Amino acid sequence: MKTTLLCFSGTGNSYYIAQKLCSELGDCQVLMIPSLMETPTFTITEQVGFVFPVYKGFPPNLVPHFIEEVFQKQDLSPLKYLFLVTTRYLFQAYTFQTMEVLLKEAGAVVSYANHVVMPDGYIPLLNAPSEEKIEDLYTKADRKVAEIAQDITTEVIRLPHRPPLSRFAINHVMLPIHRSFMDTALDFAVTDACTSCGICYRMCPSANIEMKDGKPVFDRACTGCLGCYHRCPEHAIVFKTRKVREGYYPNPRSGYQVEYRS
Numbered sequence: 416m417k418t419t420l421l422c423f424s425g426t427g428n429s430y431y432i433a434q435k436l437c438s439e440l441g442d443c444q445v446l447m448i449p450s451l452m453e454t455p456t457f458t459i460t461e462q463v464g465f466v467f468p469v470y471k472g473f474p475p476n477l478v479p480h481f482i483e484e485v486f487q488k489q490d491l492s493p494l495k496y497l498f499l500v501t502t503r504y505l506f507q508a509y510t511f512q513t514m515e516v517l518l519k520e521a522g523a524v525v526s527y528a529n530h531v532v533m534p535d536g537y538i539p540l541l542n543a544p545s546e547e548k549i550e551d552l553y554t555k556a557d558r559k560v561a562e563i564a565q566d567i568t569t570e571v572i573r574l575p576h577r578p579p580l581s582r583f584a585i586n587h588v589m590l591p592i593h594r595s596f597m598d599t600a601l602d603f604a605v606t607d608a609c610t611s612c613g614i615c616y617r618m619c620p621s622a623n624i625e626m627k628d629g630k631p632v633f634d635r636a637c638t639g640c641l642g643c644y645h646r647c648p649e650h651a652i653v654f655k656t657r658k659v660r661e662g663y664y665p666n667p668r669s670g671y672q673v674e675y676r677s
Contacts, residue, residue, distance in 0.1 A: 416495075418443040418462040418567070421451070421486075423478050423620065425468060425640020426664055427671025428502040428533040432560060433466040434670065436500065439564035448481045449620040449675050459489050462567065463523075464498045465514065468640075469530075472508025474501075476638045477621055479517050487521030496570050498527035500563060504535035511575030527566060528575040531559045536645055536664030539654070543662025553668060602654050603633045603644075609651035615643035617674035 418440050424430035424447075437443035448467075451457060467478050499514055501507065511528045518525055534544035534552050544552070566573065611629035623636040624643065631643070631652070644652045645664045 416442065416462055417460040418464065419458075419460045420445045420464045420466050421448055421481070422446065422465075423448040423467040423475055423481075424669075424671060424673070425475070425620065425638070425642040426536045426645050427666040427669030429466050429468050430671040430673065431666075431669035432500060432502055432531050432533070432556065435557065435560045436464075436466065436564055436567075439561060440567060447620075447673060447675075448477060449622075451485055452477070452481060454485070456489060459491055459493050461493055461495045462498070462570075463494055463496075464500060464567070466500045467502070468533075469501050469503035469507060469510045470639055472506060472510060473513055474510055475640065479513070482514075482517045482521050486518075486523075491522055494523060496526050496567075497523050498567055499525060499529070499575075501528075501530045502533040503530055504532060504541075512577060515575065515577075525574070527571060527573045529559075529563050529566070529573060531556050531563070534664065534666075536641055536666070538641070538644075538660045538662065538664075539658075540660070542660040543664045549668065602656060603637075604653050604655040605630050606651045606653055608649040609647075610649055612648065614674070615647060615652060617676050618642055618646060620675060622676065 418437070420433045420437055420443065422429055422433040422445055424433070433445045437445050446457065465478065467474055497518065499511060501510055507530060515525050532552060533556055534549045535541050536543060609630055611626070613626055615631045616624045616626050620640060620642065621636045621638045623634045623638075624631045625634070626632070645666070650663065
């Protein structure tokens with residue numbers, strides 16, 4: 416059965432899981448959500464999975480936008496089995512519940528949800544992971560992906576837990592708080608170490624960065640992935656006001672070198 420994975424990734428964790436899962440499933444393709452935002456149509460297969468990270472207990476902002484602006488406009492009639500696979504470190508919170516609500520409103524029903532624990536690169540909260548920690552979590556992630564692939568192959572039904580008043584909490588409490596936290600456009604500054612290589616501009620999944628006079632300028636559409644911060648080869652992107660932890664997580668092990676603009 417043909418499977419399509421719709422993936423969003425910032426530092427490469429979810430990209431790695433999507434590629435690993437696709438190789439386990441066999442007849443499978445990975446499509447990156449930021450690229451699909453520019454594509455009016457794509458083919459819905461019998462199995463479709465969303466693979467993305469958890470940001471502060473919710474899906475990245477671009478994922479709901481994709482569902483509302485692109486996914487629900489496709490011909491969903493071939494879809495037989497819809498699943499969610501998230502990457503997270505500390506907590507899942509309302510991620511699955513939010514996706515259930517959004518996908519139901521788009522005309523699709525979630526049949527399966529699971530998560531993979533991966534290293535966390537959110538340095539406003541945690542230090543960047545050590546090599547030992549990365550090694551341990553990747554080893555466990557590979558085993559978890561094999562289990563998830565088996566579930567998907569046999570179309571296991573595994574519905575996410577639905578806390579009481581989930582829809583009310585998502586729409587009126589959690590999402591407004593989440594969106595306010597994600598507005599990080601004013602947090603970034605660029606130091607003199609910048610060499611104008613443009614990798615931040617090319618890889619930003621939200622197209623939130625423009626190059627002016629050879630230097631990146633940040634708009635207000637930031638999804639908070641911190642990909643630019645971690646992937647900058649000169650570590651020239653810094654936080655202006657927030658106190659942050661130590662380290663960088665460029666994650667070369669993931670094989671994530673995706674760029675969305677030339």
